[in-house]
Amino acid sequence: MSSKSNKTKAKVKNKTKFSFNIKRLILTLLKLLAVLVLILVFYCIYLDSKISKKFAGQKWQVPAQIYARSMELLPGKALTQQQLQQQLDALQYQRNPELSSPGQYSVSRNHITIYRRPFTFTDGYEAAQLFSVEFNRGGINRIMQRLQKQPINFARLEPQLIEHLVSPHQEDRELVRLEQVPEIFKDTLLLVEDRDFYHHHGVSPFAVLRALWVNVTAGRTVQGGSTLTQQLAKNMYLSNERTLWRKANEALIALILDYRFNKDQILEAYLNEVFVGQNYATAIHGVGLGSRFYFAKPLAELNHSEAALLIGILKGPSYFDPRRHPERALQRRDLVLRLMFEQHFLNRQQYEEAVQQPLAVIARAQLSNASYASYIDAVKKELRELNIEQQLRQSGIKVFTNLDTLAQESAEVAVRAELQNYDLALQAAVVVTEYQQADITAIVGSRTQVESGFNRALDAKRQIGSIIKPVIYLEALAQRGRYSLATKLDDTAIRLRSNNQDWQPQNFDKKFRGPVTLLEALANSLNVPTVRLGLQLGLPIISESLNKLGLRRDLTLHPAALLGAIELSPMEVSQLYQTLANDGMHRKLSTLLAVTDNEGHILYQRQDRLTRRYGEEEIYLLQYGLIQAAKTGTAQALARAFPHVTLAGKTGTSSDYRDSWFVGFDQTKLVTVWLGKDDNKAIGLTGSSGALPVFSRFFRQQGVNSILRAVPEHISMQSFSVLTGYPVGENCANAVLLPAFTEEGVVTVCEH
Secondary structure, eight states: OHHHHHHHHHHHHHHHHHHHHHHHHHHHHHHHHHHHHHHHHHHHHHHHHHHHHHHHSOOSOBOEEEEOOOOEEOTTOOOOHHHHHHHHHHTTOEEOTTOOSSSEEEEOSSEEEEEEOOEEETTEEEOOEEEEEEEETTEEEEEEETTTOOEESOEEOOOOEEEEEOOTTOOEEOOOOGGGSOHHHHHHHHHHHOTTTTTSSSOOHHHHHHHHHHHHHHTSOOOOSSOHHHHHHHHHHOOSOOOHHHHHHHHHHHHHHHHHSOHHHHHHHHHHHSEEEEETTEEEESHHHHHHHHHSSOGGGOOHHHHHHHHHHTTOTTTTOTTTOHHHHHHHHHHHHHHHHHTTSSOHHHHHHHHHSOOOOOOGGGGTOGGGHHHHHHHHHHHHHSOOOHHHHTBOOEEEEOOOHHHHHHHHHHHHHHHTTSOTTEEEEEEEEETTTTEEEEEEOSSSTTOOSOOHHHHOOEEOGGGGHHHHHHHHHTSTTTOOTTOEEEESOOOEEETTEEEOOOOTTSOOOEEEEHHHHHHTTOHHHHHHHHHHHOHHHHHHHHHHHTOOSOOOOOGGGGGTOSEEOHHHHHHHHHHHHTTTEEOOOBSEEEEEOTTSOEEEEOOOOOEEOSOHHHHHHHHHHHHHHHHTSTTTHHHHHSTTOOOEEEEEEOGGGOEEEEEEEOSSEEEEEEEEETTOOOOOOOIIIIIHHHHHHHHHHHOOOOOOOOOOTTEEEEEEETTTOOBOOTTOSSEEEEEEEOOSSOOOSOOO
């Protein structure tokens, strides 16, 4: 009895102990669960703070977008129909006689009708515009609004996007707002990626099951189980590692995003974040840039076939890369098109037309605009000098430049054509400016524009030869009463001490002519009279003149510098001649017009003004001499190439034929050309045989405007003795008429 009782008591005791242990275990588990929940709560709070801060603020470092100059159209402008069509093609406008949407144009016999895209210019937003441009032999005859059928005095195209400034390891993207995305594109994206996007809370268990079923029945991967919000969470906040922890984080972040932000905000972020392809070392993100990367046009202008391909690529940009794997990409595109048809996004005709279209993707190199590399070098250099905050620089600023893409192409064609028969070691640089406003419109920094690195237009400092001579003659002509175009200069042998060496300058033909006029010496680029004149003026005066004309560094001159034994870059030479060509009005040359933020607010506007450095009278006289150089002097080849056009210019050849230069201008454009070798060896070319033909071909490509100059008030045509160079009466023999400062008490006695 006692034994049985003891056993019963033991059982009760064990049961009680077991029950106690269970309760303790449960309590421990509850405590542990509470701790885990608490940790999860704090982790979610941490995630919420981190996610919300990034998502609500600047989500990405967005590259700066660099634009070329906007082509302006107005009656009377010297622009050909072919040039306008060339610009439209560069902007990726589609030729379509129906003109059904922006980004299209049509061509008739002497008209081009344009449906211009909307754009935020530096002076504000302009909606899409439909207008027609009529041409005659001189250029644009008139511009008509197509709908109102009213003439207008001004129209313009949106500027061409030429570059994204992407720093190393930075993603490239072009931000789009949700309202800029076509409805059919958004609907198809959600159809393919996340049908229940507007109904779930960031994570959808049903989507996983549905995707599994669709993939099994299709026999291949058609849909993914992650919601669009989860994909965004992974792309923005997580790595690509395949772990449960990453998936859990992805789900948590998706839930937080869905709770904190509305669906449209999430969808817009996804459209700008999604990875769409690889451009060499740079990752391309966002459908905005993806549209340009594959089709070279804005997202709003994609046709059904292109939109389906872009959406299909998002599943796996490497796997479905249409450039590397066209068959896969085509199958994927057709699958998306079929889904669009089944959901009645497309009717049967639209579907059948779309599936028949080829994969019309552009070449990868077409996005890079490699031919603008030299110009963009100059843009970058100027941008570094601007006081724009780093945060703004990374928020998608828009940089509007003075690049004229037609002038750039003309310069490149001129270099290629003229150098094709020369040794590949021969290099070139060209700087094109519109000198009245000191706008740099084109830069060629090497013979091969795709070549990166050394930019000879900006950084190659070479001896300029006779390019310096107009500076000397300008200083002489500025001394009223002492020198005129008729002043006699001595062309006889001279021996000097220059740079601690004996120096005996020679003319190019090794001849001496005795007394010559200042005009003859300038037009024919005579060395000896130039040296004598420079020494009369004094080297300090010449040095000061270089600075007045725009040289931004001081040079110590010696006598040989009077024949160009100083080293300047093509850009520095262009700056000197900008003032000479622009009637003595100086302005610093610039590639930049303005910089705005992503919303169009001005961050920088070019505001430096023209300043007078020389009187218009002495500049007029100098230009007269440079025009004579192009007519009868060392640049007379221009008169043969353009027989009815007035041009001005100056040849330059450095010692031992190492450098060939030409600088010249028409009514609007100033062009500086340099040819030489990087190792500074002789090239056997003078300024007239090397650089001048490049200049001439540029203007044949671009078109030329004859120089027109009003005679300044204090300048008049006067008679000068050809024997003495002094003023004489109009009826005297052996006299020549030349422009000169109007003098009182002109000598009227004829000289014999």
